[in-house]
Amino acid sequence: MTIVDHTHTGRSALAAVPTDLLIDGTWRAASDSARMDVINPATEQVITQVADASLVDVQAAVAAAVKAQASWAATAPRARSEILYRAYEEMMRRQDDLALIMTSEMGKPFAEAKGEVAYAAEFFRWFAEEAVRIDGGFSQRPDGTARTMVLRQPVGPCLLLTPWNFPAAMGSRKMGPAIAAGCTMVLKPAPQTPLTSLALAQILQDVGLPKGVLNVVTTSRAAEVIEPVLTGGDIRKLSFTGSTAVGKILLAQAAQQVVRCSMELGGNAPFIVLADADMDVAVEAAMQAKMRNMGEACTAANRMFVHSSVVDEFASRLAERMGALKVGNGMDDGVQVGPMIDAASRDKVLRLAEDAIQRGARVAGGGNASGGTGFFVEPTVLTDVQPGSDLLSAEIFGPVAAIQTFETVDEVLAIANDTEWGLVGYVITQDVDLAFEMSERLEVGMVGLNTGLVSTPSAPFGGIKHSGLGREGGRLGIEEFLDVKYIAMPIRERGRA
Numbered sequence: 288m289t290i291v292d293h294t295h296t297g298r299s300a301l302a303a304v305p306t307d308l309l310i311d312g313t314w315r316a317a318s319d320s321a322r323m324d325v326i327n328p329a330t331e332q333v334i335t336q337v338a339d340a341s342l343v344d345v346q347a348a349v350a351a352a353v354k355a356q357a358s359w360a361a362t363a364p365r366a367r368s369e370i371l372y373r374a375y376e377e378m379m380r381r382q383d384d385l386a387l388i389m390t391s392e393m394g395k396p397f398a399e400a401k402g403e404v405a406y407a408a409e410f411f412r413w414f415a416e417e418a419v420r421i422d423g424g425f426s427q428r429p430d431g432t433a434r435t436m437v438l439r440q441p442v443g444p445c446l447l448l449t450p451w452n453f454p455a456a457m458g459s460r461k462m463g464p465a466i467a468a469g470c471t472m473v474l475k476p477a478p479q480t481p482l483t484s485l486a487l488a489q490i491l492q493d494v495g496l497p498k499g500v501l502n503v504v505t506t507s508r509a510a511e512v513i514e515p516v517l518t519g520g521d522i523r524k525l526s527f528t529g530s531t532a533v534g535k536i537l538l539a540q541a542a543q544q545v546v547r548c549s550m551e552l553g554g555n556a557p558f559i560v561l562a563d564a565d566m567d568v569a570v571e572a573a574m575q576a577k578m579r580n581m582g583e584a585c586t587a588a589n590r591m592f593v594h595s596s597v598v599d600e601f602a603s604r605l606a607e608r609m610g611a612l613k614v615g616n617g618m619d620d621g622v623q624v625g626p627m628i629d630a631a632s633r634d635k636v637l638r639l640a641e642d643a644i645q646r647g648a649r650v651a652g653g654g655n656a657s658g659g660t661g662f663f664v665e666p667t668v669l670t671d672v673q674p675g676s677d678l679l680s681a682e683i684f685g686p687v688a689a690i691q692t693f694e695t696v697d698e699v700l701a702i703a704n705d706t707e708w709g710l711v712g713y714v715i716t717q718d719v720d721l722a723f724e725m726s727e728r729l730e731v732g733m734v735g736l737n738t739g740l741v742s743t744p745s746a747p748f749g750g751i752k753h754s755g756l757g758r759e760g761g762r763l764g765i766e767e768f769l770d771v772k773y774i775a776m777p778i779r780e781r782g783r784a
């Protein structure tokens with residue numbers, strides 16, 4: 288270990304994280320005293336245990352959110368903005384501590400975890416600025432008989448369900464706009480990564496978020512506890528980031544009470560390298576789009592389509608770059624690739640690579656199973672991936688690059704769009720017209736042109752088709768947490784005394 292586990296307070300960063308539920312401003316154990324293990328995926332050791340909430344606890348959290356809603360909605364936008372701004376500052380002050388917590392429970396390299404803390408904190412700063420810009424409208428009916436006023440109000444108590452792959456950023460991307468809009472919340476983080484969310488909740492408390500506004504329930508019993516609260520009638524908004532399969536179940540449950548939904552679901556991103564691409568740009572973008580977060584990202588390049596005239600150069604340069612990455616415990620110096628989140632994820636990635644190889648793909652780099660402790664997968668580049676290989680229709684969610692070739696723009700667009708998902712696509716070309724044409728024709732919510740990274744707090748993140756509903760971040764992010772109300776008022780006779 289090269290990074291010392293201490294905090295700004297001098298205590299161990301891990302020991303300083305609350306491990307209970309946050310309900311109505313109070314940290315408390317689960318009502319049945321249940322606790323669950325938090326495991327470090329690099330060492331397979333139990334780091335600590337946290338409360339494992341039951342339905343009773345989650346219902347108490349919802350009740351606290353309901354109780355706090357009216358007074359929180361009535362706070363001045365500036366007050367909400369300042370809480371968010373202080374949270375941004377505090378996250379940055381505790382950047383190393385938060386990164387250490389995240390690396391310990393999730394596995395990403397410490398430097399990457401620090402980057403995520405900064406990314407996550409920026410959502411609080413962005414929405415601090417949005418909180419004071421919630422606007423409306425005022426107009427007259429075309430026939431002059433009435434005034435039309437439009438205002439925006441908080442949607443009400445929200446259920447926020449966050450994933451394990453970006454434990455800080457997916458939390459702040461949901462909590463930021465909810466706080467800015469004046470909504471109260473129940474946050475349920477993924478069971479693999481509860482500590483980062485608990486640490487963020489502690490920060491929000493420390494900077495003055497009133498009790499009951501944010502309630503955090505860590506639980507391994509999602510299947511048991513989510514449906515009753517979604518169908519119970521108190522939750523008015525669901526924001527979920529996770530798999531499409533789970534998203535569809537939640538949408539069906541939410542439909543019973545017509546709960547508003549934001550869904551950030553899976554992806555099957557095409558990464559398209561055209562014949563005229565600058566190869567330095569192409570390889571750099573591929574590294575970003577494939578290796579960010581070890582490939583455990585919904586935005587990860589799942590299918591790489593490279594023009595036949597440049598595929599050999601691209602594949603060999605990508606294999607060289609991926610082969611040079613240092614794999615290991617994210618707390619060790621210089622490590623660039625940490626473990627997969629758990630054994631099931633590691634085994635899935637290895638199985639998908641093996642299936643592609645069995646069907647005729649060539650291994651241009653990597654391809655060996657990593658033995659020993661920790662859920663590691665060697666960065667792997669496969670070329671000549673054959674149609675029908677499972678990894679072309681499943682999210683790989685790991686460090687395996689799957690390359691196919693193409694000849695024409697129409698051909699590659701048809702294959703790229705031939706998927707139920709539509710989150711993001713990447714295009715690498717020096718031809719500006721073609722870049723725009725392809726961006727318009729790709730069936731996705733986001734396009735990276737000559738870049739492998741689209742994620743930023745200032746842009747509307749989200750997908751189409753089975754990749755989701757709604758947008759997070761950017762100017763649209765706060766809209767997801769606001770209801771529109773229109774007031775009609777007849778114009779009576781003018782000029783009366």
Ligand SMILES: O=CCCC(=O)O
Nearest residue numbers: 452583584585586742
């Ligand atoms: O897995 C989802 C990626 C999220 C992001 O890039 O902000």
